[in-house]
Structures are given as C-alpha cells and as structure tokens.
Amino acid sequence: MSNDRLRTSLLERGITPADLAVALKVDPKSVERWIAGRTPYRRHRYAVAAKLGVDEAYLWPDALSRSQVADASESEIVNVFPHRWAVPSETWRNFFEAAEVEIGVLVYSGLFLSEDAGVRKVLREKADAGVPVRILLGDPNSESVAQRGADEGVDDAMAAKIRNALVMYQPLRDLDGIEFRLHDTVLYNSIYWADDQVLVNTHIYGFTAAEAPVLRLRKVAGGSMVSTYLDSFERVWDGATPLE
Numbered sequence: 001m002s003n004d005r006l007r008t009s010l011l012e013r014g015i016t017p018a019d020l021a022v023a024l025k026v027d028p029k030s031v032e033r034w035i036a037g038r039t040p041y042r043r044h045r046y047a048v049a050a051k052l053g054v055d056e057a058y059l060w061p062d063a064l065s066r067s068q069v070a071d072a073s074e075s076e077i078v079n080v081f082p083h084r085w086a087v088p089s090e091t092w093r094n095f096f097e098a099a100e101v102e103i104g105v106l107v108y109s110g111l112f113l114s115e116d117a118g119v120r121k122v123l124r125e126k127a128d129a130g131v132p133v134r135i136l137l138g139d140p141n142s143e144s145v146a147q148r149g150a151d152e153g154v155d156d157a158m159a160a161k162i163r164n165a166l167v168m169y170q171p172l173r174d175l176d177g178i179e180f181r182l183h184d185t186v187l188y189n190s191i192y193w194a195d196d197q198v199l200v201n202t203h204i205y206g207f208t209a210a211e212a213p214v215l216r217l218r219k220v221a222g223g224s225m226v227s228t229y230l231d232s233f234e235r236v237w238d239g240a241t242p243l244e
Helices: 005-010 017-024 028-036 040-054 064-075 089-097 119-130 143-152 159-166 225-240
Strands: 077-081 103-108 133-138 180-184 189-194 197-202 214-218
Touching: 005 028, 005 040, 005 077, 005 159, 017 028, 017 040, 028 040, 040 189, 077 119, 089 119, 089 197, 103 225, 119 133, 133 143, 143 159, 180 225, 189 225, 197 225, 214 225
Parallel strands: 103 133, 133 180
Antiparallel strands: 077 214, 103 189, 189 197, 197 214
16 A cells, blocks of 8 residues: 555655655665555654654554554653643743744633733744644533533633633734634643644543643654644644634
8 A cells, every 4th residue: 555645745845756765865766665655664764754844653653563652652741740730830931932833722711821911922923923823712602611611610600711711812813823713622631732742731520620730742753642632633623613
C-alpha cells in the first residue's frame, strides 16, 4: 500500500522525491520505494520527519512497537500540577508567548484565562505577528453546558461564566488572526495548545475545573499523547459554530 501521507507531505511543501533524496544523501529510488509503501530504516524515518516537520509516527504509524510508543509518550509529560489554581499565572502567559505556529483553546468558559489582561495582550500580539489563534467556548444554551454546570454543582453559573468570557474577549473578536467558535461537545478535558505543547486541564465529576489537575505535555518524536489531544481539538473545532 502506498504511503499517501508521505506523498502528500512532500507535495504540500513543494519537495520532490529527488529533493528529499539529495537532502538525505540516499538514492532517489529509495525515496520512491518509501512512497510506494516500503518502510525505511529508523535513521531515515527520523531524517524524513525532521525534513518535513511532521511526526515519524504520522508518516509510518505501524513502524514503532507499542512499547516504543509508550516510552516516547511517557517522555512527553513535562510536569503535573495537582490543581489548575496551582499553575502560576506567568506560566499561562509564557506558554502562549512562546508560540510561533498556532495557538488553540478548548474550554467551556475558561473564564480565568479571559480575565487575565496579560494573556489577552499576548493573544493580540501573536495574532498581529501572524500566529493563528483559535478559541472554542461552550455554547451557553447547549445541553452539554447545562449538564456540566449541574455536575460541578454550579448550575446556571456555568452558562453565565461563558457569557462573561465572551464579554472579556470582545476586544479580540474582530481581530484578523483570531477566530472564535461555540461548541456543544461533552468535554472530558480542557485543552490549551501552543505549537508542540499542550496544557490539559482534566475534568472530574463533582469538582470545578480549577480544582482538577493540569498536565503539561511537549511533543516527542514517536509519542502519541500530544497528538491525541490535538486530534480531539480538531474534531471539536470542525463541529463547532463560528461566533458571529
């Protein structure tokens, strides 16, 4: 079976098989065989992934053993905070400030973030610098938001917090480079994304998000945790409604 992911990655970047062969110092026929479906040696897989700026596991998902994927995924864990309130405010600002490619936020309200003037300033500056910013908030009129409010014991306050967040984000909502959407998804985690790093705020039944743990992850070649969370973000984004 041909490797359509490798072929597509080359086409998207305007790199020919001959160009890749020269960059890796291999025979062009070897690259053609990789595109046709042959799995290269791991040193070549690393080199191709680095050249194309994608993950090795994306190009060759079956090349790594389960133990290799598990080991790499464990290495993606940078640190763990016992509660969201334990994450220093400067950590959130520095996290987004380091982004050079893309920023994403997937929450129900994330009111604490919208209330942080420093974070709003960073998001504005990043958008001005050409870094796309995508923010997903819960639809305050959705059943999922109502249920989450009930689960946390705050009831209608959950929808109210979302409306408050929308007000706080008002100065950013008409800026080029920042896009808002509303979702009605059942969230098991809130996801904050900056390039190859994510902050994952777990959701625990009966507790507010501020009381739940936060994982800080950084993408590692061959790991799957960050990719899994980013895939989830994209699925919610695709089904969300643009905010007018």
